[in-house]
């Protein structure tokens with residue numbers, strides 16, 4: 001049995017690093033706060049008897065020996081970077097639930113047959129650096145280490161420099177080479193980040209897979225001019241041209257409801273002065289869908305909308321895809337193990353599809369994978385008021401423990 | 411006859427302070443670059459034999475004695491702050507054309523009967539601090555000194571602190587007290603900042619008045635949430651709610667064409683993360699109209715649009731008016747003097763209404779006022795590529811000289 005109080009205390013201690021006045025956490029990937037959180041994790045994992053390894057993209061792997069070193073590790077983990085207005089649980093829960101599993105096995109002197117491994121993946125949020133789920137993406141070969149290291153934040157700082165600055169550019173190769181040891185299995189515990197479990201009164205979400213995603217950067221270039229003397233019909237207003245496109249992102253997703261999502265989360269207007277007609281507008285698009293054909297329809301519809309604005313001729317539009325992965329189904333056998341563990345404890349549970357991307361989505365390309373969801377308050381995440389109940393977090397951790405134990409053998 | 415080369419050389423020298431790589435000027439109000447430009451002006455005005463005075467909002471007045479000290483001064487001037495992507499001529503031309511008038515009179519040993527006065531008004535652009543045309547607004551009593559000093563920029567720095575930091579919080583009272591000496595007349599030379607003169611092939615714009623303006627701050631508050639798991643119909647997306655309002659700003663102005671302008675120049679999205687639904691969006695509205703009733707119709711239409719979004723109930727909208735002044739007609743007698751001076755030199759000229767606000771609009775509340783426009787390249791202003799032809803600038807300066815001389819007497 002895992003220790004609910006110890007799990008909660010660890011969550012609260014980690015949440016102090018980057019704590020915000022409104023009760024959330026702002027701990028952007030590869031910031032100094034990220035370093036502090038990583039240092040704390042490394043200390044805790046060391047105290048739990050793990051061997052630590054850091055790879056070239058900054059992923060941290062804490063290994064606990066098994067009785068049969070020839071077997072591939074049964075792994076778990078998540079991320080500890082957060083959104084700018086993030087909460088205490090997104091990602092952090094998956095890492096600390098994994099740590100609680102190891103501590104519980106230590107308490108009871110349990111040795112598993114296969115080794116266990118606890119992972120902290122770099123830059124899952126994708127808020128400061130794109131691509132999102134960067135550490136697990138490099139690991140799984142979704143994109144190259146070089147591509148990831150060259151990514152820059154809005155201030156022009158590269159992943160390479162930021163990793164170096166916080167001292168987490170490790171020596172281990174980041175991408176899983178052909179024939180390299182793969183995990184025997186990967187589990188990730190996470191808050192749901194949506195309203196489904198709370199709505200149905202379930203405590204455990206048995207995650208059968210995740211939505212596919214397509215992300216884009218859009219830049220519209222018009223001509224800045226004085227807001228006073230410039231007649232309406234002579235304007236090349238990049239913002240007014242952008243409005244129907246931003247609107248289309250929402251419309252396109254609604255047309256595919258309830259299977260799709262579409263979000264413009266980030267906008268920048270240049271020169272951003274009250275009495276100057278905007279000469280340039282940049283914004284992001286985040287599309288998600290339960291199936292890949294739907295995602296392709298959304299892509300086509302967005303390109304149509306862009307072509308329409310282009311055809312108008314007054315403002316140039318540049319559309320750059322920056323993230324794409326298809327919907328990812330998880331491993332049925334491992335998913336069954338999660339479902340069975342929940343049932344064994346009489347925990348109300350249901351199958352669920354993840355709306356968020358998770359490191360597990362990329363790791364699933366390299367090893368059988370499953371996820372455990374627990375409810376979060378009002379389904380709210382990526383918000384400082386993100387919250388979860390200690391008993392739900394404990395239940396998810398217990399399910400994680402049992403699914404891992406069953407997979408690793410004892 | 412004014413000296414075209416000296417005028418051009420002064421413009422180019424001033425444009426070096428805050429020069430941008432793309433050939434423009436970024437010299438925000440009350441920045442250290444503004445201080446450097448002010449210091450240069452103070453030196454030049456001193457060398458031209460003027461007595462200098464700085465008031466409590468930082469306006470600079472350079473006086474040249476007349477033969478009859480009992481007469482009110484005939485004044486001219488403009489501003490030397492710029493937009494973030496500003497040009498070399500907006501404002502600067504009006505100040506340096508005034509300086510060239512004084513230098514020319516010095517060259518020829520001309521004493522006017524009434525004193526002459528050359529003004530540099532603080533924060534005309536309104537880009538860093540609102541209200542716009544701040545120095546002349548306080549002078550004319552459009553709003554109080556206290557109100558202006560309390561205004562803060564996006565970083566929270568107040569006008570009071572910024573004025574103090576650059577050493578231009580002067581001792582002279584800023585607001586024109588009842589019974590205080592008013593100007594006998596005020597002239598302002600300025601680039602047109604629009605396409606009309608270039609289009610008609612005219613060199614001098616005889617400005618009969620300026621558009622009225624209404625500016626607003628709009629804030630929409632929804633709820634930030636994760637872009638993945640949050641279904642479309644449960645969202646409280648502040649950006650999607652803002653889109654029809656921003657669109658309305660443009661539509662409302664087009665409905666009043668060709669008499670109106672409507673611009674959203676500044677937008678801020680919170681928390682501005684790709685995969686977080688925006689919880690808050692702030693933007694500005696800039697409405698202009700040739701007549702006050704039209705401006706009132708635009709105000710009503712905007713409030714209707716806001717009410718419609720409010721009624722939807724998912725996102726709260728706050729609309730705050732921040733600037734209002736009615737259309738300002740200039741003094742017919744002075745306007746005639748500008749027209750006559752242009753005609754005397756055979757300069758192609760036409761009557762024109764200013765789309766931009768100018769310090770002259772506020773000064774006109776306290777003294778007979780007129781303006782002289784010269785064309786700018788492609789009608790472009792509030793843009794680093796703003797440009798004007800030396801011979802046009804010289805022609806405008808000559809007209810200014812003659813209109814001032816005729817008014818001040820010799």
Ligand SMILES: NC(=O)NCCC(=O)O
Pocket residue numbers: 090124125126132133193355356357358636637638685
């Ligand atoms: N779980 C999570 O917040 N992931 C961030 C990537 C995404 O936006 O899906």
Ligand SMILES: NC(=O)NCCC(=O)O
Pocket residue numbers: 226227228275500534535536542543603765766767768
């Ligand atoms: N002339 C000028 O650019 N004034 C700024 C105020 C306005 O936006 O009209």
